[in-house]
Amino acid sequence: MILNPVLESAEFIHNHSKHVSIPKDGIVHGAAKIFEAMKKTHYDTSKWKEHPLNPKECNANTVDWIFLVDLLNFSFWSDIDIGDTGVPHPDRYRVTFHGVGYTGYWSMVAAVNRALEEGIPITTPSFFASEEKLPDKEIERIFRSDTKEQVPLLQERIRVIREAGRVLLEKFDGRFTNCIAQANGSALKLVELVTSNFSSFRDEATFCGRKVQIFKRAQILVADLWACFQDKDYGHFKDIDEITMFADYRVPQALYHFHCLHYSPELLLILDRGELLPNGSELEVEIRGNSIWAVELIRRRILELIEQEVIEKQKQLSGDDDAPLPKMMKVNAILIDFFIWDFAKAAQLDLTLGQRPVKVHRTRSVFY
Numbered sequence: 001m002i003l004n005p006v007l008e009s010a011e012f013i014h015n016h017s018k019h020v021s022i023p024k025d026g027i028v029h030g031a032a033k034i035f036e037a038m039k040k041t042h043y044d045t046s047k048w049k050e051h052p053l054n055p056k057e058c059n060a061n062t063v064d065w066i067f068l069v070d071l072l073n074f075s076f077w078s079d080i081d082i083g084d085t086g087v088p089h090p091d092r093y094r095v096t097f098h099g100v101g102y103t104g105y106w107s108m109v110a111a112v113n114r115a116l117e118e119g120i121p122i123t124t125p126s127f128f129a130s131e132e133k134l135p136d137k138e139i140e141r142i143f144r145s146d147t148k149e150q151v152p153l154l155q156e157r158i159r160v161i162r163e164a165g166r167v168l169l170e171k172f173d174g175r176f177t178n179c180i181a182q183a184n185g186s187a188l189k190l191v192e193l194v195t196s197n198f199s200s201f202r203d204e205a206t207f208c209g210r211k212v213q214i215f216k217r218a219q220i221l222v223a224d225l226w227a228c229f230q231d232k233d234y235g236h237f238k239d240i241d242e243i244t245m246f247a248d249y250r251v252p253q254a255l256y257h258f259h260c261l262h263y264s265p266e267l268l269l270i271l272d273r274g275e276l277l278p279n280g281s282e283l284e285v286e287i288r289g290n291s292i293w294a295v296e297l298i299r300r301r302i303l304e305l306i307e308q309e310v311i312e313k314q315k316q317l318s319g320d321d322d323a324p325l326p327k328m329m330k331v332n333a334i335l336i337d338f339f340i341w342d343f344a345k346a347a348q349l350d351l352t353l354g355q356r357p358v359k360v361h362r363t364r365s366v367f368y
């Protein structure tokens, strides 16, 4: 079994961090709270399709859609909306689709869906690779805003679109489904294919003299396929549980809220001032690496809680031999991450202004 290099990197970062740590009691309490909430909401892969902007059909075109969305799934925090409370500043980048104004991650998804409805085949690689068929100006129009703030990193978005289109045409016959086929049902192999062929997915850094892999967008790409196809067809991966949490800027904020991350006073000051943290800098890598490791510890703790529950249930049923064994709830780092991210969006006001307020860290990069 090949080990996920991201998990090894996360443990290394954790063991060599100076400004970020993981309180043991925070993990125990946080895991219990998250587990209870996941049980109450029956949090599983079916939640993915419930998002109004996520596709309801599952076919090869959906794979193209997921590839493009996760190619562009980076850097939505606003230079204008410094409060970032979840009640959007009126001037921050916003895309209205079907009468609803979207900001943050969902604004990009809304722009993609709007283009498709306008008859622009934006998810087709042979189309988005070509400057003749899809000029830069047209990409700018596709991501146009309702407000004066433009989509962050527009030029980088154009650049990664062209690069990915070219690689898909040159190496995978113009369809990401061919890349999935080469992975042969392995999630880790698909992450490796994506990060080795598409440079904009190669999310890694040098930390304490060692290369460390974070691979946020490559892993969430695999996770979105798995959740959308519910472990079937293009989303079937035998080693899906090896995928880690996706180190973005939103989930670390929620982990801090749950006392699952501890920050040094210097780091808290930097976050509070909204100072930029360069991509690959020591503080930024410590936040991202410890977030991955904290979710791994939460995952292990939740599996212990599940085991305890099963033993309890078996004791209760011990008299009745032909009673069916209690169905174990499926929990892995993906579902924990998706749950925490959805929670963070719903509770953003509390995370930014509540008892334990903290701001997201501000890094501009195409990696997350």
Ligand SMILES: Nc1nc2c(c(CN[C@H]3C=C[C@H](O)[C@@H]3O)cn2[C@@H]2O[C@H](COP(=O)(O)O)[C@@H](O)[C@H]2O)c(=O)[nH]1
Pocket (backbone or CB within 6 Å): 047, 048, 051, 073, 074, 075, 076, 077, 103, 104, 105, 106, 245, 246, 247, 248, 249, 250, 251, 337, 338, 341, 342, 368
């Ligand atoms: N770790 C993690 N990071 C995630 C997501 C998602 C969207 N996933 C949805 C789709 C299916 C799932 O059910 C989720 O509902 C976006 N991001 C990251 O967040 C940031 C945007 O934040 P804001 O500016 O506040 O919108 C940005 O770095 C983006 O890359 C996730 O799930 N996990």
